Amino acid sequence: MNWSERPWRSVLYIPASKARALEKARGLPVDAIIFDLEDAVAPEEKAAARETLAAALSEGGYGARARLVRVNGLDTEWGQADLDAAAAMDCDAILLPKVGGAADLDRVAARVPGAALWAMMETPEGILNAQEIAGHGAMTGFVLGTNDLAKELQARFRPDRLPLMQALQTCLLAARAAGIPCVDGVYNAFKDDAGLRAECEQGRDLGMDGKTLIHPAQVAIANEVFGPSEADIALAERHIAAFDEAAAKGEGVAVVDGRIVENLHVATARALLARRDAIRALEGA
Template identity: 70%
Template sequence: MTKPARPYRSVLYIPGSKERALEKAQGLAADAIIFDLEDAVAPDEKPRAREVLAQALRADYGSRARIVRINGFDTEWGRADAAAFADHPGVDAVLIPKVSTTADLDAVAALVPGKPLWAMMETALGMLNAGAIAGHPALQGMVMGTNDLARELGARGRPDRLPMMAGLGLCLLAAKAYDRVIVDGVYNAFKDDEGLRAECAQGRDMGFDGKTLIHPLQLEIANAGFAPDEAELDLARRQIAAFDAALADGQAVAVVDGKIVENLHIVTAKATLARAEAIAALSV
């Protein structure tokens, strides 16, 4: 399962039981939506939420990727969730909570054959098995569940997220090794714009494709934070032009802004421009 070319800058959680929120999500500027049947739905509401969501996903969500987070198979609802969306035409992928081993993926894959899987990475064991999980043939993406991971680790919250770095790094390495989508965990203080902006910048610098969000107010900052800015695009264009000129002159390297530019920099530059084009295509 290869990584889709589409952007995943903003991945918004929407409760699967809230009809009004499901309707409103059709017009939100999210690259992807996680329709949540797990944490966002009370136990007594889970069967009804499954029915509500199945109906809602027959509507048009445009270019937004539609991902359904089911309940775990260690609960009474997980298998029924998987069966309900296995052949649903409005579902692009199924997100599995608390993936710790490839066996968790195997169990769901057997009930949703052919449907791409995403894994919530939120347990200590999941961090240690990140490479094997990322290499699963049905896996398309990974979502960091930093709240659950912090709880399991007994970690304190810090602006620099130092307690999370080992887990974030292991999952990033695994995702990049197998060319999977990987999105960062949520920022809980949804009215703290500066804090969110800083955490998006940190996640983008680390290599995440985007960020999971808990409120529509966070969309604009995440979309901007995980998109190439004009300075990056300008540099990419100048690097490509300078390198092409160097090759035409029989040289293997160029110099831009006093820095060496080799072929590896051109690969990155072209990827930056392609990302901007993919984002622009979403906006049409």
Template identity: 70%
Template sequence: MTLDIRPYRSVLYIPASKERALEKARSLPIDAVIFDLEDAVAPEEKPAARATLAEALKTSYGGRARIVRINGLDTTWGEEDARAAAQMACDAILLPKVETVAQLDSLAQMTDKPLWAMMETPLAMLNAHQIASHPRLQGMVMGTNDLAKDLGSRFRADRLPMQTGLGLCVLAARACGKVIVDGVYNAFKDDDGLRAECAQGRDMGMDGKTLIHPAQVEIANAAFAPDAAEIDLARRQIEAFEQAQAQGQGVAVVDGKIVENLHVDTARKTLAKAEAIAALAG
């Protein structure tokens, strides 16, 4: 699957120090795993967590993307994390609190693996396009908890205080052809709240959502996947447009709405995403 087709609907954080959680992730219907060496691991456990994770990654996680989040390079553990992750059987390395291209450059010197960036500070929002433009960057992860802390904003279900930051990052990711995954929803027992926030992220253009609990997976997978109606419409748009072209016309009409090249392009991406999701499930 190419970068723009591989699904990232559900991206679950797993503490790198928890062998049981590392094993359980192999059986969950998730698109990607963030193996966390940073916030989820206590300082005294970090060296052992590196070894635990390296061993776990020797066994397949199927088609799930394997992303290792290291500690910041300005911390006691960051450089050792980076050098260890570079030797692990993972697909990418995620750097926390990225604010400048120079931080990604430093990590790029330590590994040949694709890089991901945590976007979680006001400065990161302002530098989003520069960060997304980095040639080694593959994806961006919104760190909405840290962003809210730095903004000094209050919690709102509509996330109005962080809409500017979220929007800047989506624009940057799309301009540079990078994956972008929304931040976590903390109330893991609040299905309705999660469903609403997933819908908001999907409507904004996010590729998926980071999750903190397996109970959130089903909702995220449904929210960020094309539903039956979208798939049906996509097929009918493509068919109608191809028929119009065969008749020498540049546009078609489906359900009373004009269908042009740009709509067909979106329709083809919808079908490709549905096929990729089916292949991952299979």
């Protein structure tokens, strides 16, 4: 899987213990699913959840959606069994909670060699070590765990997320430097469409690839906000056409709507059209 070129607009958490939710997820228009063995599963259900999830993934039916399995930490009584089980499942990556540094990834990679790993970025230590985590050879993506991070920071929840902004941008910088996806944290009020849209727009404007979601009702807004709009596509096509026309005349820049269009704008436009095509391919798969 080419992690950096596929869409990550909507990444939905699904409890691995809920057979009905696992079935419903097969028909949801999400770009990726996090099958959760950690927070969404009660301690007494952990072992059974592994079996339920393994059976669901073996049965298939999830199409082109990326399938991530979030395990419990190795410092818990369920972590090692989760890792062993996830390594044998038909999934695309293993999502690790509370990653603090490269040493955590070394331990996991030694137990499940060759597995693609994602990291929950949700602790102060992890944020401070974001660059080394992103650069680890097995690391293929970041998920922001904003609820846990806010708890650890003793930060207040604010609509503008100002207390979390440095952490969000630090993780995004590290992910971009390493060429891996970075997916924003969840929005807890799943019935608040306006609040969800505002937080998705903030994450999109920062540069996040998409949004983790806790309810299917949030999917449509995330897909809309993190996908290119018709206006975005039209402008990108105009930028490319104008620049190509200028280049044919031996000129290095073009002008569209009174603004200079240079190589960097054309590269951005082509990337946007490539994302549109990737979304179309995923939705048509």
